[in-house]
Amino acid sequence: MTRLREIITVPRALDEVFRYTSNFANIEQWDPGVSESAKLTGGPVQEGSKFRVVVKSGPSSTPMEYRVTHFEPPHRVVLEGQGGSIHAVDEIRFTEIANGTRIEYTADITLSGLGGIFQPFMGGILEKVGKKALAGLKTALSAEPPVPGESIVRNLADRMVLPGALGFTRFGYAHRKKSWPALAVSLQGRTAVVTGATSGLGRAAAERLAGLEARVILVGRNRGKLEQAREEIVHSTGNPNVSFEVADLSLMSEVRSLAARLLDAELEIHVLVNNAAVLPLKRSLTGEGLETAFATDLLSPFLLTRLLLPRLKQSSPSRIINVLSGGMYLSGINLQDLQNAEGDYDGSRAYASAKRGLMMLTELWAKELQDSGVVVNAMHPGWADTPGVQTSLPGFHKLTRSVLRSPEEGADTIVWLAAAPEASRVSGKFWLDREPHLAAIIPGTDGTRAERSALSEMLHEVADLSR
Numbered sequence: 001m002t003r004l005r006e007i008i009t010v011p012r013a014l015d016e017v018f019r020y021t022s023n024f025a026n027i028e029q030w031d032p033g034v035s036e037s038a039k040l041t042g043g044p045v046q047e048g049s050k051f052r053v054v055v056k057s058g059p060s061s062t063p064m065e066y067r068v069t070h071f072e073p074p075h076r077v078v079l080e081g082q083g084g085s086i087h088a089v090d091e092i093r094f095t096e097i098a099n100g101t102r103i104e105y106t107a108d109i110t111l112s113g114l115g116g117i118f119q120p121f122m123g124g125i126l127e128k129v130g131k132k133a134l135a136g137l138k139t140a141l142s143a144e145p146p147v148p149g150e151s152i153v154r155n156l157a158d159r160m161v162l163p164g165a166l167g168f169t170r171f172g173y174a175h176r177k178k179s180w181p182a183l184a185v186s187l188q189g190r191t192a193v194v195t196g197a198t199s200g201l202g203r204a205a206a207e208r209l210a211g212l213e214a215r216v217i218l219v220g221r222n223r224g225k226l227e228q229a230r231e232e233i234v235h236s237t238g239n240p241n242v243s244f245e246v247a248d249l250s251l252m253s254e255v256r257s258l259a260a261r262l263l264d265a266e267l268e269i270h271v272l273v274n275n276a277a278v279l280p281l282k283r284s285l286t287g288e289g290l291e292t293a294f295a296t297d298l299l300s301p302f303l304l305t306r307l308l309l310p311r312l313k314q315s316s317p318s319r320i321i322n323v324l325s326g327g328m329y330l331s332g333i334n335l336q337d338l339q340n341a342e343g344d345y346d347g348s349r350a351y352a353s354a355k356r357g358l359m360m361l362t363e364l365w366a367k368e369l370q371d372s373g374v375v376v377n378a379m380h381p382g383w384a385d386t387p388g389v390q391t392s393l394p395g396f397h398k399l400t401r402s403v404l405r406s407p408e409e410g411a412d413t414i415v416w417l418a419a420a421p422e423a424s425r426v427s428g429k430f431w432l433d434r435e436p437h438l439a440a441i442i443p444g445t446d447g448t449r450a451e452r453s454a455l456s457e458m459l460h461e462v463a464d465l466s467r
């Protein structure tokens with residue numbers, strides 16, 4: 001057996017440090033020797049909780065299963081891990097100190113089989129690995145990372161379309177993920193409203209926000225799906241503060257009553273994720289006579305945001321996140337034909353034009369909300385395997401299925417924009433994988449300042465905001 005012992009201090013509160021560190025689903029964020037980690041059991045972390053942890057050892061990797069054997073919040077946790085020839089017992093003790101928390105980490109590692117023969121010579125290597133891991137934990141719980149900046153290379157890749165599009169796949173995600181700092185935050189006391197939370201990215205984002213201890217309000221049009229999503233999220237995260245609101249967001253009357261209910265019931269709203277969207281196969285009108293893609297993908301997030309804005313301001317610092325699409329790169333918006341009535345209808349074009357409109361609003365609102373404590377950003381999830389893609393783009397789905405991201409990977413930047421401290425210092429940008437990207441690659445598609453204002457005025461009028 002080899003015993004490793006490290007002591008670090010971090011400038012964070014004891015409770016917070018205990019919660020973050022004892023949840024081994026986070027270990028991939030801070031231990032460079034771990035490539036993957038996930039919680040295998042539902043509910044809050046407690047005695048008996050299990051984690052899958054993939055340990056890198058040279059070119060190969062060893063999947064391990066860890067189980068919490070002692071859970072004494074906020075002072076002590078013991079986890080026992082087994083995988084391949086490795087057996088580990090990690091005991092972590094936490095003590096409150098004047099300016100933060102002291103972490104005392106002891107790991108007893110036993111190698112069996114062939115590994116056991118080398119164990120006597122492994123002490124030095126294991127010690128180095130342990131020191132690196134604890135240095136990673138210290139960084140995760142100390143520094144506030146800088147806001148990721150623009151990059152000429154990234155902008156060039158966006159312009160060249162193909163390299164940009166390759167980045168939309170799961171390989172792009174896996175590559176970029178390697179350089180991300182830890183997201184060691186708690187959203188306790190923060191309230192997030194997520195539209196389209198019954199499937200795909202919205203569902204995944206809502207679950208992760210609940211996992212970060214936010215109070216989450218799921219918005220969807222189907223009560224049964226909402227009930228199921230709520231139940232599953234509460235079960236998997238152990239966070240009981242998940243509720244839902246039923247609203248068909250293609251109908252402005254329902255957007256209005258949703259906003260009224262939220263304003264009545266919620267004292268504070270800190271995060272609004274405008275995620276719900278559709279890509280219709282053929283042109284259709286809503287019960288209110290509006291073209292469906294325009295109503296759902298552009299007018300609805302416009303109206304919901306405008307109606308909730310006073311509360312977002314009162315609750316500041318707060319954040320608005322608009323979920324867009326790389327399809328927007330190929331599209332401008334025709335202000336004379338917002339409802340896609342001219343020529344043959346193309347659902348992808350109507351969808352892309354609505355997303356472009358929402359990008360223009362993101363830029364407009366970022367200026368309007370400067371110094372208000374509310375930041376507004378847009379994001380592209382990459383290409384993720386969701387029910388939406390399966391039904392709206394079956395050909396694309398069939399062709400790309402093997403390279404698509406999981407919904408959780410697609411939703412990562414939504415969660416980062418909602419939660420990361422550094423993301424509160426930036427507004428009006430278009431993000432993919434926690435990096436700012438060009439909002440337009442074809443000249444003229446991004447819209448002028450005057451066009452952004454004109455679009456906003458037109459939407460005001462159609463939504464009849466003066467009512």
Ligand SMILES: NC(=O)c1ccc[n+]([C@@H]2O[C@H](COP(=O)([O-])OP(=O)(O)OC[C@H]3O[C@@H](n4cnc5c(N)ncnc54)[C@H](OP(=O)(O)O)[C@@H]3O)[C@@H](O)[C@H]2O)c1
Pocket residue numbers: 195196197198199200201202219220221222225247248249250251274275276277278296323324325326380381382383384385386387388389410
């Ligand atoms: N997946 C991708 O690769 C990808 C790529 C680029 C952009 N996006 C964007 O990501 C967002 C989520 O898409 P997704 O792929 O996760 O699609 P999805 O699986 O179809 O999820 C869309 C969500 O929106 C809800 N929704 C649709 N119309 C609604 C309405 N009228 N009222 C209330 N809720 C409504 C859906 O509810 P139901 O469950 O009731 O249908 C569902 O919860 C969208 O903004 C999409 O444009 C996705």
